[in-house]
Amino acid sequence: MNTRFQASAVARATLCAATLIAALGAAGLTTHALAAGQSGDKAAAAEARYTMADFDKVTKIDAHVHLHNADPAFIDAARKLRFKVLTINVDYPDFPPLDDQQRAAVALRKAAPADVAWAVSFASETSDQPGWLAATEQRIDAGMKAGAVGVKVWKNIGMSLRKPDGQLVMIDDARFTPLFSWIEQRGIPLLGHQGEPHNCWLPLDKMTVNNDREYFAHHPQYHMALHPEMPSWEDQMAARDRMVAAHPKLKFIGMHMASLERNVDELAAFLDRFPLAKVDLAARIGQLQYQSQQDREKVRRFMIKYQDRLMYGTDVSQPPQQSGAELLREVEPVWRMHWRYFNTEESFKVDDLDQPVQGLGLPRAVVDKLYYLNAERSFPTAWKAAR
Numbered sequence: 001m002n003t004r005f006q007a008s009a010v011a012r013a014t015l016c017a018a019t020l021i022a023a024l025g026a027a028g029l030t031t032h033a034l035a036a037g038q039s040g041d042k043a044a045a046a047e048a049r050y051t052m053a054d055f056d057k058v059t060k061i062d063a064h065v066h067l068h069n070a071d072p073a074f075i076d077a078a079r080k081l082r083f084k085v086l087t088i089n090v091d092y093p094d095f096p097p098l099d100d101q102q103r104a105a106v107a108l109r110k111a112a113p114a115d116v117a118w119a120v121s122f123a124s125e126t127s128d129q130p131g132w133l134a135a136t137e138q139r140i141d142a143g144m145k146a147g148a149v150g151v152k153v154w155k156n157i158g159m160s161l162r163k164p165d166g167q168l169v170m171i172d173d174a175r176f177t178p179l180f181s182w183i184e185q186r187g188i189p190l191l192g193h194q195g196e197p198h199n200c201w202l203p204l205d206k207m208t209v210n211n212d213r214e215y216f217a218h219h220p221q222y223h224m225a226l227h228p229e230m231p232s233w234e235d236q237m238a239a240r241d242r243m244v245a246a247h248p249k250l251k252f253i254g255m256h257m258a259s260l261e262r263n264v265d266e267l268a269a270f271l272d273r274f275p276l277a278k279v280d281l282a283a284r285i286g287q288l289q290y291q292s293q294q295d296r297e298k299v300r301r302f303m304i305k306y307q308d309r310l311m312y313g314t315d316v317s318q319p320p321q322q323s324g325a326e327l328l329r330e331v332e333p334v335w336r337m338h339w340r341y342f343n344t345e346e347s348f349k350v351d352d353l354d355q356p357v358q359g360l361g362l363p364r365a366v367v368d369k370l371y372y373l374n375a376e377r378s379f380p381t382a383w384k385a386a387r
Contacts, residue, residue: 048364050343055336056081058368061375061383062335064088064255064282064313067116068096070107073324075115083335084114084383086313086375088152088191089121096320098123102143104320109147117382119191120148124161127175137182149379150189150253158194158236168231170239172246180243184250189378193255195236197287198262200224208262209286209352233259244274253378254279256315261287264302271309278378281370282313285338286352292341293357300360303342307366311374312338342367 050058060083067074067087078085087108089101096104098121105118120143122136140151153171161169169175171194183190199212201224207213216223224230231239237259244252254260254277260267261284271277281288292299303310316331318324337350345361362370376383 049361050339050364050367052336052340052344054343055339058082058371060084060335060371061086061312062314062316062331063311063375064280064315066090066095066101066315066317067108068101068104068320069318069322069324070104070111071324072108072111074318074327075108075112075324077324077328079112079115081332081335084116084372086117086119086149086379086382088119090152090193091121091123091154091156095317100320102146105148106146113147114383114385117149117379118147119150119152119189120144121152121154124157124169127161127169128163133178136179140183140188144188147381149382150191151183152191152255153193155193155195158231158239159196170231170235172239172242176243177246180247180250184247187251189251189253191253191255192240193259194240195233195259196222196224197256197259197284198233199287201233208290210354211286211352241270241273244277248276250276251378252277253311255313256280256282257284257287264288264291264299268302268306271306278309278311278374280311280313283315285341286350289341289350289353289357292360293353293355296358296360300362303360303362303370304366307369308374310370311378312371314338342370 060081062078062083063086065085065087066089067085075085087105089098089105091098095101102118102120105116108116109118120140122139126132127136140148143151157173157176158168158170163169171192180190197212199207199209200216200222203225204213204217204223207216216225220226224233240254240258244250252274254270257267258270258277258279260270260279267279271279288299314331314334316327316334318327337348340346340348341350341357341359342362344359347356347358349356
């Protein structure tokens with residue numbers, strides 16, 4: 001820039017600033033008022049919100065899905081809505097065998113590395129036998145080398161895996177300590193689903209959301225209120241907490257709000273106790289909405305206070321025979337309903353509840369963390385295209 005012009009510009013700017021300050025002073029305003037205005041602008045920016053029109057414009061990650069079809073049609077459709085996914089392998093008898101789950105996940109990851117991440121899992125039925133630990137570590141290590149970003153441990157430990165004498169094996173059983181220590185030492189995130197929603201231990205008429213009531217009415221074998229011989233919800237949570245406490249450097253991610261979905265105060269206490277822990281909201285947003293009906297501001301304060309520890313997810317599952325188009329028809333309305341709940345202050349009806357729920361109207365900065373930043377920070381090698 002010409003120095004004479006630059007000096008002239010500085011002089012004009014100085015004169016304009018002086019004139020502005022004098023005018024503000026004449027109007028009874030001061031530099032403190034200017035500072036207050038700037039502070040107000042920052043506060044307004046912090047409270048800026050997304051709308052429903054922003055749904056397909058903002059990057060989003062569903063950090064809890066189960067995709068068992070290697071056809072990338074669903075991923076291609078989700079991409080148009082700005083969604084990426086974390087597909088999680090699970091040692092669940094109703095899902096395909098673990099090797100089949102892993103093949104599908106690896107294929108999807110290779111087809112769309114910027115849109116798909118995956119988590120490996122392991123079988124536990126032979127965990128009391130020699131060689132299980134070495135084989136399990138080898139399986140996890142191979143999965144990580146194939147692009148996995150975490151390891152899933154499921155509720156079968158604590159709810160169905162038994163010792164030879166018939167006693168249930170809990171997550172803090174000594175047989176698993178070497179494995180969790182190995183995972184901890186390598187800095188691998190452990191995705192833990194222990195227990196069930198608290199509703200599982202309640203009579204049907206005491207359950208808080210319709211989907212739990214309907215499910216357990218039709219699956220009495222899984223309704224723990226009918227099985228007092230099984231460990232209580234408190235037993236499940238205590239065993240999980242003992243395991244996490246025994247591994248203080250473990251990057252633990254509690255699936256389904258760490259099964260503490262009934263009360264955000266209980267979940268807050270868990271997060272305070274374990275500062276490295278995070279949780280996803282998968283398949284428990286209905287319980288969050290139920291609490292909103294009782295005390296919306298309490299839930300909103302929780303979401304804002306723990307904004308760095310929460311991840312969005314749905315737990316949607318795709319059977320091998322289901323097409324991507326069919327799955328999108330199933331999940332897109334859910335994605336949009338959740339977006340409405342977190343971003344607007346509208347009141348609307350949801351399937352889980354008999355009465356309408358009002359949206360939380362969270363600030364954009366909180367929504368960005370919930371929907372993608374926390375997932376990206378938790379899984380730093382995920383959703384990256386090969387260079």
